[in-house]
Amino acid sequence: xxxxxxxxxxxxxxxxxxxxxxxxxxxxxxxxxxxxxxxxxxxxxxxxxxxxxxxxxxxxxxxxxxxxxxxxxxxxxxxxxxxxxxxxxxxxxxxxxxxxxxxxxxxxxxxxxxxxxxxxxxxxxxxxxxxxxxxxxxxxxxxxxxxxxxxxxxxxxxxxxxxxxxxxxxxxxxxxxxxxxxxxxxxx
Numbered sequence: 001x002x003x004x005x006x007x008x009x010x011x012x013x014x015x016x017x018x019x020x021x022x023x024x025x026x027x028x029x030x031x032x033x034x035x036x037x038x039x040x041x042x043x044x045x046x047x048x049x050x051x052x053x054x055x056x057x058x059x060x061x062x063x064x065x066x067x068x069x070x071x072x073x074x075x076x077x078x079x080x081x082x083x084x085x086x087x088x089x090x091x092x093x094x095x096x097x098x099x100x101x102x103x104x105x106x107x108x109x110x111x112x113x114x115x116x117x118x119x120x121x122x123x124x125x126x127x128x129x130x131x132x133x134x135x136x137x138x139x140x141x142x143x144x145x146x147x148x149x150x151x152x153x154x155x156x157x158x159x160x161x162x163x164x165x166x167x168x169x170x171x172x173x174x175x176x177x178x179x180x181x182x183x184x185x186x187x188x
Contacts, residue, residue: 045158045172045173045174045176045177046147046156046157046158046173046174046177047156047157047158047159048155048156049146049154049155049156049157052153053139053153053154054152054153054154055070055148055152055154056152057135057139058133058135058136058139058140058154059133059134059135059136060133060136060152062151062152064128065105065107065128066105067150067151067187068103068104068105068150069103069104069105069147069148069149069150069178069181069182069185070104070105070106070107070146070147070148071090071093071094071104071105071106071107071145071146071147071174071178072107072109072145072146072147072148072154073086073087073090073106073107073108073109073143073144073145073146074109074132074136074140074142074143074144074145074146075087075108075109075110075111075132075143076111076143077111077112078111078112079110079112079114079115079118082160082162082163082164083143083160084117084118084121085121085164085167086143086145086160086161086167086170087108087118087121087122088121088122089167089168089170089171090106090122090145090171090174091106091121091122091123091127092171093171093172093174093175093178094106094123094126095123096171096175097175097178097179097182100178100179100182101126103182104178104182105126105127105128106122106126106127106128107127107128107129107130108122108127108128108129108130109130109131109132109133109136109140110129110130110131110132111131111132114129142159143159143160144157144158144159144160145157145158145159145160145174146158147174147177147178147181149181149185149187150185150187151187155181156177158170158173158174158177
């Protein structure tokens with residue numbers, strides 16, 4: 001084989017490698033999109049509320065919260081040990097906000113007064129605790145934690161886990177959502 005033919009063969013091989021380096025990633029990306037290999041576009045941990053539910057519809061006044069972001073926990077009718085642990089988890093999530101804490105207010109909607117033991121699990125001076133309004137009882141049937149924007153719109157909901165071992169992930173999900181909303185928000 002002559003030197004010219006050998007050089008031409010190497011040149012073709014190099015050209016094929018370069019083409020593969022550009023074509024293979026494009027083909028893989030197209031397959032990933034078509035086959036839905038990734039859960040793209042989903043960045044929130046909680047359930048996005050599209051119903052347009054507001055504090056006013058729940059029988060709550062926006063003025064009571066000084067246009068703050070809210071972590072609104074609708075407690076169950078009877079606050080058992082798991083409810084108390086969830087309350088403590090929400091409180092820890094609030095504390096984990098660090099320098100963003102002044103922009104957020106934790107709110108508990110209760111059916112009956114919290115016991116001294118339940119109150120010891122939270123920072124009571126920072127919490128807004130009030131009996132659940134009748135409107136909220138009709139609209140929110142299950143215990144949930146909501147993130148509410150400063151305009152009074154319920155944005156995301158998080159359903160408390162049934163088991164204590166799932167509470168750390170639950171708290172981290174609320175924290176991730178809230179930090180993201182606070183980062184991009186110009187209000188509150």
